Amino acid sequence: MKQIFAIGVGGTGAKCIEALVHLHACGLLAGDDGTPSRLGVFLVEPDQQSALLTRAQTAINRYGALKVAVGRNSDNFARAELRDYGQWSPLTTSSGALSLDQVFPKAVLRTQATGVAALFDCLFPPEEQQADLEVGFRGRPPIGSAVMSRINLQKEAQVGQWQQMLSDIQTAAGSGEPPLIHLFGSVFGGTGASGVPTLGQLLKNWLKSQSLSSVQVQASLLLPYFDFEGVADDDTGVHAESRNFQLNTDAALQYLRTSGKACFDRVFLVGSDIKARFGFSIGGTSQINAAHLVELLAALGVRHPLTSTTGYAHVLSRSDHTCIRWDDLPDDERIGEGLARGARFAVAWRNNVSHDIADAQKVPMRTFLSGAPWARRFFHPAGASASRGGRPAIRDREQLTVQTAIDQYCDTLLQWLNQISSNLGSGFKQELLSSQLLVPSDRFENNLSRVVMGKARPRRPAKNDTVEAIKVKMDALSSERINHRGMAGLADCLWNLVA
Amino acid sequence: MRGHQFILLAASVALGIIWVYIIQNWIFLNLFAGLLVGPGLNLNDYLQTGSSPAFTVLWAGCFSALLIWIAQTLSGKPRSSKETRQMQPMWWIAAVILTIFGWLCLAWFTVFVWSVTGTSPAAGMNSYPVPAGGWIVLMGFVVLDVMLLFWVPTLLASPRTYRLVVPGAVTLLGSR
Structure with missing residues (x-):
């Protein structure tokens, strides 16, 4: 490694x-x-x-x-x-x-090395010597x-x-x-x-x-x-x-x-x-x-x-003076795929899946499942706290801790992605990510097709590039393809399918 | 909509047609003849011109509602479990309307059509004299038909995240 x-x-x-x-x-x-x-x-x-x-x-x-x-x-x-x-x-x-005159004590220098003290005064004006370096x-x-x-x-x-x-x-x-x-x-x-x-x-x-x-x-x-x-x-x-x-x-x-x-x-x-x-x-x-x-x-x-x-x-260097695209990044295929996956995951998780899980805390599990068949692949369908078939309850404290950790990291990632795609300087633009979509939102975001721009955007029709389509895929996956259950398993599955 | 759901949808529609046109009439003739036949009522006549047209119209209503349901769920873009679940009241409303519609059809073809058109289903009668027990049986069959012609196909063929939204689906299909 x-x-x-x-x-x-x-x-x-x-x-x-x-x-x-x-x-x-x-x-x-x-x-x-x-x-x-x-x-x-x-x-x-x-x-x-x-x-x-x-x-x-x-x-x-x-x-x-x-x-x-x-x-x-x-x-x-x-x-x-x-x-x-x-x-x-x-x-x-x-x-x-x-301050600099404390790092190099001038009083000591003056008595023990007058030449060095003079050099110190020559190199650093008084305001620099006394400036608070905190x-x-x-x-x-x-x-x-x-x-x-x-x-x-x-x-x-x-x-x-x-x-x-x-x-x-x-x-x-x-x-x-x-x-x-x-x-x-x-x-x-x-x-x-x-x-x-x-x-x-x-x-x-x-x-x-x-x-x-x-x-x-x-x-x-x-x-x-x-x-x-x-x-x-x-x-x-x-x-x-x-x-x-x-x-x-x-x-x-x-x-x-x-x-x-x-x-x-x-x-x-x-x-x-x-x-x-x-x-x-x-x-x-x-x-x-x-x-x-x-x-x-x-x-x-x-x-x-x-x-x-x-x-x-x-x-x-970049190919266009006023714009940066995926092609301008080194190893752009791999970088584009990785950052696109990260951006799309953060939007899908933070602005959709996580809200769904929050909704599951308010209604009986069976009611929640009737609108979220994908959830039964990762969580116990009866909402039982005891794990059966490796599926924990969606309300387990441990699972909610994992959810919070994923939410918080997604917030940080979204903030960073939003800033790198919007903080560009006058007359300069980027064709990498849609900054306006890279913000935490209480709205359920479904459309993922506009999160990433240019060649790094997954090649699938926009109407199929939705969080709902991913949920449908999760529901249809064979058991062999779901190796982990619970919140982490759900995030892992989303990470794999969102690319 | 997955491939097997198309097959289940087609199978349940075909089964519905066989039920309404063949099996149901056979049941009326052979199992409930005693309850349906009242004084002066010819059951064969009634099945041909009274109940069959009523159940045919009900079948058409259920089939139309099924198509609307499939079209709605296929074109829907639910963003959340909550939004998906909002289709559940719609399903119940459709089921209740279909049931009431079925009962009204029975009433129309048994009683009102004769009064409105001024015709007579049999000599000396201005409507079919279905006994009270017969009415209960017929009304029960309307409920059964709505279940067979609407609930079963929507249960088996609701697509995507609507897969478990039909009542009973979580219990019957939740482990699939």
């Missing part, structure tokens, strides 16, 4: 991890033999209040809860394994320091680099989340297919631009010291793909400014050209000339940037086969 260790650095890195988790849930990180890879995720972010970090963590937690709830009661749905290594802040190594590195890579360079991976490998992940990397490297370490982050902000190359280099050095040369370290580096709407007020202090994005990017790419190979075995560079617009935020809970297609493309770098191409830096 292939093992992938993904590290998201900063807010954009967290968003890429969110995209990666959804790709994983859609079965798109499988190995060559089709076996789902094991994905480990780790979030590095000084801004522990970041809404983007919370979003990524929510996706991770909800998929994790789904996986636990479904357990082994499924053949294809939620089969991918996910290990959450948690969140880590580089400021935790600085003894509680929250909201991140404020779009300033030099601040991030100064903090990140103090990380001692050998020391971190002894404790906490790093210890768990590095230990797993060691174990994975010693068993079969070498694992892959993939870092995500922007090169135009603060945390990602400073953290990704630094961590890449630290990891490569650590792997070398452990004689784990088979482990590849690669990164998806995000070039500018959004601008800020609005500006900061006078009290904001040092903050990220979109006018600096290009400058930061140029500096990062220059560094990558000269020293990139010391950090990564290969990189994937992806951005957008048509920028999405996000409201200005210094960080923290107010940083609620919607998910973006570029983050999906960055996450797809993980799937890029190690042997398919040589070369260090990989870039991607």
